[in-house]
Amino acid sequence: MSQQQTLSVPPKAIPQGRLGIWILIAGELVIFGGLIAAYLMNRLRYPDQWSEQAAHTSTFFGAFNTVVLLFSSYSIVRAHAAATRAQVNKVLVWMSITIGCGLLFLVNKTIEYSGEISHGFTMTSPRLQEAGNQIGSLFWSFYYTMTGLHGTHVLAGMVAMLIVMAGVRKGKNLHRVELVGMYWHMVDLIWIFLFPLLYIAK
Amino acid sequence: MGQAIHLNGNGHHEQSFWTKYLFSTDHKTIGMQYIITGLFMAAIGGFLAYVFRMNLAFPGEAIPLFGELGPQQYNMLVTNHGMIMVLWVAMPILVSGLGNLLIPTMIGTDDMAFPTVNMLSYWIFLLSSVVLLASFFVPGGGFAGGWTLYPPLSAGAYADTSPDFFTALFSGTSLFILAVALEIVSMLMGGINFLVTTINKRAPGMSAFKMPVMVWFLCIASLDFMFSVAPLVAGAVMLLFDNILGTGFYDPVRGGDPVLFQHLFWFFGHPEVYVILLPALGVIGEIITVFSRKPLFAYRTIVKLSLIAAVLAIVVWAHHQFIAGIDPRMATFFSVGTIIISIPFAGVFLSYMATLWGGSIRFSAAMIWALGFIGLFLIGGLTGLFLGSNTFDIYAHDTYFVVAHFHYTLFPIVFFAFFAAFYYWFPKFVGKQLNEKLGKIHFWLTFVFFNGTFFLLFFNGLMGQHRRVHDYSLFSNVIQEPYITFEKISTVCAILLIVSQFIFLYNLVISLRKKERAPSNPWNAATLEWQTSSPPPHGNFPVPVKVYHGPYEYSNPSFSLDYVPQNYDERIMDTESKQDQYEPTADIISTT
Numbered sequence: 126m127s128q129q130q131t132l133s134v135p136p137k138a139i140p141q142g143r144l145g146i147w148i149l150i151a152g153e154l155v156i157f158g159g160l161i162a163a164y165l166m167n168r169l170r171y172p173d174q175w176s177e178q179a180a181h182t183s184t185f186f187g188a189f190n191t192v193v194l195l196f197s198s199y200s201i202v203r204a205h206a207a208a209t210r211a212q213v214n215k216v217l218v219w220m221s222i223t224i225g226c227g228l229l230f231l232v233n234k235t236i237e238y239s240g241e242i243s244h245g246f247t248m249t250s251p252r253l254q255e256a257g258n259q260i261g262s263l264f265w266s267f268y269y270t271m272t273g274l275h276g277t278h279v280l281a282g283m284v285a286m287l288i289v290m291a292g293v294r295k296g297k298n299l300h301r302v303e304l305v306g307m308y309w310h311m312v313d314l315i316w317i318f319l320f321p322l323l324y325i326a327k
Numbered sequence: 328m329g330q331a332i333h334l335n336g337n338g339h340h341e342q343s344f345w346t347k348y349l350f351s352t353d354h355k356t357i358g359m360q361y362i363i364t365g366l367f368m369a370a371i372g373g374f375l376a377y378v379f380r381m382n383l384a385f386p387g388e389a390i391p392l393f394g395e396l397g398p399q400q401y402n403m404l405v406t407n408h409g410m411i412m413v414l415w416v417a418m419p420i421l422v423s424g425l426g427n428l429l430i431p432t433m434i435g436t437d438d439m440a441f442p443t444v445n446m447l448s449y450w451i452f453l454l455s456s457v458v459l460l461a462s463f464f465v466p467g468g469g470f471a472g473g474w475t476l477y478p479p480l481s482a483g484a485y486a487d488t489s490p491d492f493f494t495a496l497f498s499g500t501s502l503f504i505l506a507v508a509l510e511i512v513s514m515l516m517g518g519i520n521f522l523v524t525t526i527n528k529r530a531p532g533m534s535a536f537k538m539p540v541m542v543w544f545l546c547i548a549s550l551d552f553m554f555s556v557a558p559l560v561a562g563a564v565m566l567l568f569d570n571i572l573g574t575g576f577y578d579p580v581r582g583g584d585p586v587l588f589q590h591l592f593w594f595f596g597h598p599e600v601y602v603i604l605l606p607a608l609g610v611i612g613e614i615i616t617v618f619s620r621k622p623l624f625a626y627r628t629i630v631k632l633s634l635i636a637a638v639l640a641i642v643v644w645a646h647h648q649f650i651a652g653i654d655p656r657m658a659t660f661f662s663v664g665t666i667i668i669s670i671p672f673a674g675v676f677l678s679y680m681a682t683l684w685g686g687s688i689r690f691s692a693a694m695i696w697a698l699g700f701i702g703l704f705l706i707g708g709l710t711g712l713f714l715g716s717n718t719f720d721i722y723a724h725d726t727y728f729v730v731a732h733f734h735y736t737l738f739p740i741v742f743f744a745f746f747a748a749f750y751y752w753f754p755k756f757v758g759k760q761l762n763e764k765l766g767k768i769h770f771w772l773t774f775v776f777f778n779g780t781f782f783l784l785f786f787n788g789l790m791g792q793h794r795r796v797h798d799y800s801l802f803s804n805v806i807q808e809p810y811i812t813f814e815k816i817s818t819v820c821a822i823l824l825i826v827s828q829f830i831f832l833y834n835l836v837i838s839l840r841k842k843e844r845a846p847s848n849p850w851n852a853a854t855l856e857w858q859t860s861s862p863p864p865h866g867n868f869p870v871p872v873k874v875y876h877g878p879y880e881y882s883n884p885s886f887s888l889d890y891v892p893q894n895y896d897e898r899i900m901d902t903e904s905k906q907d908q909y910e911p912t913a914d915i916i917s918t919t
Contacts, residue, residue, distance in 0.1 A: 139526075139527070141440045141441075141523055141527050141528075144440075144522075144523045144526060144527060145440065145441060145444075145519050145520075145523045148518075148519045148522055148523065148553070149519055151553070151554075152515055152518075152519075152553050152554075152557050153557075154557075155553075155554060155557030155558060156557040156558070156560045156561050157561070158557070158558065159557060159558025159559070159560070159561035159562060159591060159594075160558075160561040160565075162558070163561070163562075163565070163576075163587055163591070166584075166587070167582070167584075171582060174582075248568070248572050248573075248574055249572060249573050249574055249575075254581070259575065259580060259581040259582050260581070260582035262575065262581060262582075263574075263575055263576070263581055263582040263583055266568070266574040266575065266576060267576075270564065270565060270568060270574075270576075274561075274564065
């Protein structure tokens, strides 16, 4: 029995879990909002130095990851649609696909990071600093912080999905598929903002 | 049925000692855990204040119970006193503690919307307290760069130590930032709970304007907190990276900008004042209506006014940065905004005055604490108007004028409002009545010594006494009478202020040892939490309540009692049909 069933839920209320996730999403968006605002401020301040650094990010990997995440949004929608019809097996299949997409995203990210690190672009980019390009190294600090925080959210979403799947296998808590789906869409949405900011704008 | 259903579906479940008092998901236990932890941290914060006040009055002398105090330690104590009192005392006591106790009982429900998240939120909070206290004892000592965490002082751990990740991670600075981040996470979880509980779990009939004003204010405070604190989460992560990884987000040499952190900090830091002010105003609103036996004057208006204030609170943050080199045109905007924000709160104050007007006032302990709050916060608020004006602020910034102003706002908010709440709701949630006479003695001593501690500091501040100096021997303008004496009076009063709190502890102990139980409604209050037993059982209301009346229907001449309980149903004949109307739809959760 889920917590939602109490006598005091007035009719037509938004289910509790959904409301909680909406508020969580609002909070998360402002967290990334603060980071993006700080990034934009610096970007406007150092337009040339930063676009020079942004040219080193891999648009191909970024675009590929965007496609992967967009597809994973589609698959979690299918999982939710199956959950409303209580088709447990379908839910499990579509959620596994979503987790697979998340994994693919992280693998791509890792390949991308290792390429960048091997070229000397790290969190602090000592090579750029030694060459006197302090401002350029700040771009990479932002790059790793923003994509890293986003990657952490992807990982958290995957763990949450595994927990939800464990319940779904026993036929319990099917409504949680929708909740984790909402969170996943948010992660996707944030990437839609990060991708142009960090990869395309050069 | 209502109380059994929310746990695991079977009507009875055993609660062991662990699940009842420690790992409890019951909102009442969690609320009390927050308050007890908050009071413990307040004792630590108070002790730190005692040490550095002694040093200010008697520089260079060994301090009883502490010993010699060097400049670095002095800075560490002031820094930690500030952060402890704001984030580990005001937030847990006023927002999480009172919110947990009051929101479910006032809106007539069994528990929070997410009891497990609620428990987790407390444990993360406790962990954050432990991390903060641990930061005192790491090599190099605790963080000493001022409670506002401004870089470069807060970003130096990496540069100070050898460039080693773990040394930097376990430095006082990093642990301090980590503790703040954990505390914020805990409060965010609490905020989600408060909002969802209030939106979704109100008892049938509890429409928005039948909620007590306390619930409104707690929700507005949670909204403000959740919106404003999120950028600081990002800011704290960046600061932590500056410390442990050696990035340069706030390092001007590397193209970073220290003022960026000030913006991120005060974007949270200023609304934070209202986050703790609003619950305090809620407490006062509840108490003055009950003890003047009158409805709250202009209830709807003050709710709307505080919504306006909550929005304004988000756009005035940079008045803390007038001397940080921000654009003067921007400073004018923030100045005007800051002064405008006093209008909604003046409205709330007027409403409270009008509530008192012509009421049959009973000066119980809770009531005099509430009235003390109104008087003292007024001084704090009015001196805030001076500081909001950037022309004056440029001179007064970072002097003791700011310290006195700040304590005239925060001390009434945190302690006067909390003690008012404590004397008022203690019988409800503990089930014992506190001693009223001791409560009043406690009030008068606190009131006198609080004013003694902080009022004279306004004058020291106007003389230009800077607030972050450990020893004033070189400042000729303050090393003269009467300012040296003021400094000493302030310290003596601060010590007496701390000592007076033992009356409160004594009162607490003798009341807990009393045998007789408190009645369920000792103050004849109309709100829902008083319509169940004291203390409320697990699940709060043995029978699900329905609400028919507003929260402040006092002195209604057409009614036999002088108050109408919110759940009082004069049309008992209609109850059956009403019940059908409010029955929840059974399939609301399973699949949507």
